[in-house]
Amino acid sequence: MPIGQSWEAVIGLEVHAQLLTVSKLFCACDTTFGAPPNTHVCPTCLGLPGALPALNAEAVRMAVKAALALGGEVQAQSRFARKNYFYPDLPKGYQISQYDEPFCLGGALEITLPPARGEGNSRVKVARLTRIHMEEDAGKNLHDVFGSSVVDLNRAGVPLIEIVGEPDLRSSEEAAEYLRALREELVFLGINDGNLEEGSLRCDANVSIRPAGESKLGTRVELKNINSFRFVEKAIGSEIERQKDVLETGGRVVAETRGWDENTNTTYSLRSKETAQDYRYFPEPDLPPLMLDKDFIERMRAELGESPRQKRVRFVEELGLTAQAAAVLSQHPRTSAFFEEAAMLFGEPRKIANFIQSEVLRDVTTQGLQAKIPISSQQLASILGLVRSGKISGKQAKELYAKIKFTGHDPVTMALEVGMSQVTDPKAIEEVCAKVMADNPKQLADLKAGKTVLLGFFVGQVMKATKGSANPEIVNTTLARLLGTAQ
Ligand code: ADP
Ligand code: MG
Ligand code: ZN
Secondary structure (H helix, E strand, O other): OOOOOOEEEEEEEEEEEEOOOOEOOOOOOEOOOOOOOOOOOOHHHHOOOOOOOOOOHHHHHHHHHHHHHOOOEEOOEEOEEEEEOOOOOOOOOEEEEEOOOOOEEOOEEEEEEOOOOOOOOOEEEEEEEEEEEEEEOOOEEEEOOOOOEEEEOOOOOOEEEEEEEOOOEOOHHHHHHHHHHHHHHHHHHOOOOOOOOOOOEEEEEEEEEEEOOOOOOOOOEEEOOOOOHHHHHHHHHHHHHHHHHHHHOOOOOOOEEEEEEOOOOEEEEEEEHHHOOOOOOEEOOOOOOEEOOHHHHHHHHHHOOOOHHHHHHHHHHOOOOOHHHHHHOOOOHHHHHHHHHHHHHHOOHHHHHHHHHHHHHHHOEEEOOEEEOOOOHHHHHHHHHHHHOOOOOHHHHHHHHHHHOOOOOOHHHHHHHOOOOOEOOHHHHHHHHHHHHHHOHHHHHHHHOOOOOHHHHHHHHHHHHOOOOEOHHHHHHHHHHHHOOOO
16 A cells, blocks of 8 residues: 555444343342452352353343433344353353344444534534344453462353444544443443443444545454543554554554553554354353333333433523533533532522532542532522522632531521621722722722723722622622722
8 A cells, every 4th residue: 555545444332331230130149349259149140050040120121221222223032142152250151142133233322523624513423333232241350460360250140231333433533432422321321330440331442444435344453341431542543553554564454353552552462363263152042032022112211311412402402501511511410410400499500500510510529320419409509599699799609618518517507607798788898999999009090091901900809808798799880980980
């Protein structure tokens, strides 16, 4: 290939998502993360002879909801299959998965991309899904520094869905955005906690390149288990560059599986596809076909909440937020619920949104689907209620928030206790204004000479002198009157 050739990258992601059920896919064992090794096991997930699998109905409900939210076609009949391979973390010697009859076909994910060069609007792209299937997770091998290995089977049998995307993505940025949008969808459904670092969401990326304009797909490389958002984009980007180098120096890309080395920022070969295993898939004889009737599917559809995308549109169109505020306030299901409750109690969504963004969000910590929010929606509505009724100033509202956060204290009681009140007495404000004018003769002279921007300086000085307790409107009109700048 000549140097200077322009290339097009082609990427398709395979994403594994752990379903947040309380028990495993085929037995009643607990799925809680972080228990002592091998305490959540039973004959079924240990693969002991004679133990039989029984399908977890809750896992099916969650999987079907994911499929419907992603616009997939849930199949009336699907089948589990055995995927056979030998590895110590797989006690049965096979994984129960779905193969040629997955429970969901098709679907699509809408992703929002930054504007193309020279254009103002962000682009929306629809990335198609190939299929979604259910399968059980394997255990986890742990290796110590002395070279010996042990296996923890607590995770063996935990329910997963695998979401296979069509090769529709054209850059590492598109791939990262796809993963972000998919994660958001699953997290808002409440079926996955979105944690890449802990492995509850896992991503394999298939990457190839082809000459721009070519319609045939190039040879693909599969990047395994990229465990953070930062790495998804970096790993794919680096792999695209590597493939370009290979082709531009006369080589050919080999079909293989590669890993990501975060220290050197490069991918490295794990195994070649030529020696790919034959998994000898066959239908699971211990489970009947999975039959999902229309009524069940429609019931699941009715249980779907609003999607994060719909939420953002509603925040803008019905609640009057800016697109930016809507995006920030729909990043986590708990913070968006907090915002909506407070907005409903208070009645002025934009004021609530501003206060959450400027004060509350920096104190919010999230872990998976949980979020620690420093005050309740009632407390927030009550703080801003004090501002609305003129009892405290905006600056005092921030102080009041800082005083009551994480304490559960009632804002009204606290404001009384610390003697917070807004100065609305025109006489008192006029005194302060007069003093500030006397204290700043130079600025006063400049202002009178026409430098009107100094009005802001005087307002600031009065607010400072009153520790933010003066009513800003009264300060403004008083100053304007005294300075003779009133219209
Ligand atoms: P496997 O099961 O071996 O991983 P599949 O054919 O099911 O193989 O493909 C899996 C993923 O690879 C899909 O996400 C698909 O979009 C992607 N893919 C297939 N061919 C290519 C290609 N030439 N370049 C990039 N991605 C590809
Ligand atoms: Mg694959
Ligand atoms: Zn078990």
